[in-house]
Amino acid sequence: MRALLELVRAPAALSVPGDTMAGAAAAGSPVRAGTALASTLLYWAGMALNDWSDRHQDALDRPERPVPSGRISPATALATAVGCTGAGLLAAFVADGRRGLGLAGLLAGAVWAYDLALKRTAAGPSAMAACRVLDVMLGAGGAARAVPTALAIGAHTYGISVLGRAETKGATGATIRGALAACATAAALVAWTCPGAPLAGYVTTAGRALAGLRADPDPARVRQAVRLSIVALIPLQAAAVAGHGRPAQSVALLAAAPFGGRLSRLVATS
Known part of the structure; x- marks a missing residue:
């Protein structure tokens, strides 16, 4: 069971429902549990x-991962991907009919293409960011007013993806600057869309994830920064939700952040 949890990066999934909550808040629509399930x-x-997809390269760079270590077979990993995709599409249809299925289909296509x-x-970092943008739009039911919020979460995800490319070789100065710029863009978009949104928690969490890389950009520190950056999505989502007038939901999201941080130390998220 632990190998399967590692395969799907189970703790990182705590950052996913916040996408649909942020999208729903920006669109002024109710949060649908089925849509959050589809997203996850x-x-x-x-x-x-x-x-x-990475099983051969991981055998060289990340042999501890479930597939190259032999704890999960390649066939099981692929079957898990297919099964979760099908279940996600079904959950989206049940939650929001054809509209939900259509949006989830776009998201699934983006995930598989990436x-x-x-x-x-x-195009890798942009493609990963697009997946998160579509995830927010899934929660928003496709409402155009949610686009700035979706782009904010996409910008942060772009930064995570840029960092993720340095997990095995270490970060360069350009990589660190790119990740910092992505975080600044995400904060600026939320501040522009929701003046007064409580962004201090996001800026602190994201800044802590990246600050240490300037002095020590080795692979181990990069992986730590990626884990912290994934957790930082939660205060970003919470700020957007609060900024759109849903403080109770924002508090609920923030309550999950410490739990996600503890789990990420037990089960790999990158």
């Missing part, structure tokens, strides 16, 4: 597909 299932699908074709190209 599609995230798990992407993580499993990632490890199936893992199978785009990840190792120059």
Whole structure:
């Protein structure tokens, strides 16, 4: 069971429902539990597909991962990706009918395109960011007013993806500057959309994740920064939710952040 939790990066999934909550808040629509479930299932699908796609390279760079270590077979990883994708599409349809299915279909297509074709190209970070943008729009039911919030979360995700590319070789100055710029863009977008949004928690968490890299950009520190950056998504989402007038939901999201941080020390999130 632990190997399966590692395969789908289970703790990182705590950062996913906040996408749909932020999207719903920005759109002024109710949060649908089924949509949040669909989002989580599609995230798990992407993580499993990632490890199936990377199995040969991981045998060299990340032999501790479930597939190259032999704890999960390649067939099981691929079946998990397919099964979670199908379950996610079904959950979206049940929650929001054809509209939900259509949006979830776009998200699933983006996830599979990233893992199978785009990840190792120059378009990789942008493709990963697009997945999170579509995830927020899934929660918003496609409402245009949610686009700035979706772009903010996408910007932060771009920074995570840029850092993730340095997990095995260490970060360069350009990598660190790119991640910092992505965080600044995310904060600026939320501040512009929701003046007065409580962004201090996000800025502190994201800044702590990146600050140490300037002095020590080795692979171990980069992986730590990626884990902290994933957790930092939660205060960013919470700020957007609060900024759109849903403080109780924002508090609920923030309550999950310490739990996610503890779990990320027990089960790998990157």
